[in-house]
Amino acid sequence: MSPELVSYKANGFFVAKGLLEEKSVQRLMQSMQKTVTDQLRALSASAEEDGLFPALKALHRIDIQRYKKVVGALWRKEEAFKLAHDKNITDFLREKFGWHDIFLPGGQVALIMSDELKIPNGYFGFVTHQDFPSVQGSLDGVVVWFPLVNVDRSNFPLEVIPQSHRLGLLPTIKHGESTWEVNPDAYNQEEFVPIEVDVGDVIFMSVFTIHRSSINGAPGRFRLAMSTRFDNGDEPTFVDRVYPTAYTRSVQREQYFEGFPTPAQVKAVFGS
Template sequence: MPSHDTSLRPFRDSTDLLGSGELLRRRADEDGYLFFRQLLPRADVERVRRAISEVLVTEGSLVDAESGAVDRAHVDAIPADLMRQDIGISESAYVAVQRVQDMHRLPHHPALLALYRDLFDDEVFVHPRHIVRAMTGHPALRPTPAHQDFPLIQGTQNTWTAWFPLADTPLERGPLSVLRGSHRQGYIPIAPAEGAGLIEAILCDEDDWVGGAFEAGDVLTFPSLLVHRAVPASARDTIRLSLDIRFQPVSEPVEERSLSNHSDHSWEEIYEGWQVQDVQYYWRDDAPALSPWNDELLQPGRRIC
């Protein structure tokens, strides 16, 4: 079963490879991930953090938008069955966060599109199902277990996640770590688990975990077969805001759920009152072909170590 040793080797910085698809693909094949310092302008990331934080102040989860200080009494009083335990806040608060227009625009940033265009050597499709993690320290929350994204999103195995926090995030605030080289093992059988996704990959003696602190603007990206997990957080009085955004070549298939909103509300509800239309329903004209959902990928399995 997965090790819970939190010792980490540092990320290998691939910033100097930007602009070279061949070198990016070579590094990605070797390590299974790519890490970039300041790929996104800090001001653009801060704009999204501020907009989401203001929503959470209004909703009651935060007492201060700038510092990210959590209203522990408010959050801890929310019954577990009303929490989005994969997200860190209540379901109603998450719907409000999903309505933030700037959050939906950031995944289309030219720096991200250029990266994936070079990496794929193909045109890029941005999944509209963006995930905002707002980890608050609610008693029901558990760290994200070691898992692969593929059983949860399916479609092409060449779907890549961009993970990045919306503020400077030291290890004590629980950023993501990755198991270097694990993408080469293919699909790994799973077991039930607590935490986001409710599954964990059944690991043997794999222990080449890589991670570190993030600054706003840093981006970690990896394909859907790479095993990753959250570093257990020790700081619980401030929120950890982060985004999971997914990209894939437009020529490869996508599973239909990846075209829905992550709050499971309709797009019409999410877009109500928006002032801009450039990122609304963009996938209706040029989405990849659809692939079927495979329930067997989420059935508990066995792995002989």
């Protein structure tokens, strides 16, 4: 058993320092900035300075509904998929954790935290939870979380309770429309530990580890991270349950925009 796996099994998480190449992270940041800048251009607007954070702030200020659609689409970018499933990540699972058969239960998620980018009555960090109910795959399933910017204690870090994965699946309570917040009676608030990570670092975490997004961030700070999940195809109960996943696929058959596209718009794409 590798030292990394020993530490992971003991604590419920492991931080692999410098696992991703910084240039790969920067490519994703630039790709996201292009998408946001394209939307600003469509509104005949621009950010006050260069960078993804200024572009997001400008779009948030000008058109909050368009902002919500844009940030909800960022996880679907090709560069986001490629980085979340980077060979260094899957090789780590194989070489350090001993996995031989990897399943991908669902897509990746882009996680944005900033006081300047709060959505009224919307997401601002995940409450205390475990990931197993939203995956329901292998019992040794892994959450992968990595920052696209440096994350310290004053930049909305991921907070975990070490060794809480050993408690198994815990009772939940209803929180707004969510039913997956862990019941506060099942853990001690003082046990949460913030994880400080730099660009290139990757957090591997059990689907049973209790965690949450810190809502502590200094003004002007911007935390952007990605997360995804992996299932182990050799875990016995996963095999016995015939590889389940809580994620489902559906298709929107009704058209989002009535009358779109017109024949002329289609013709313009392909030429005369």
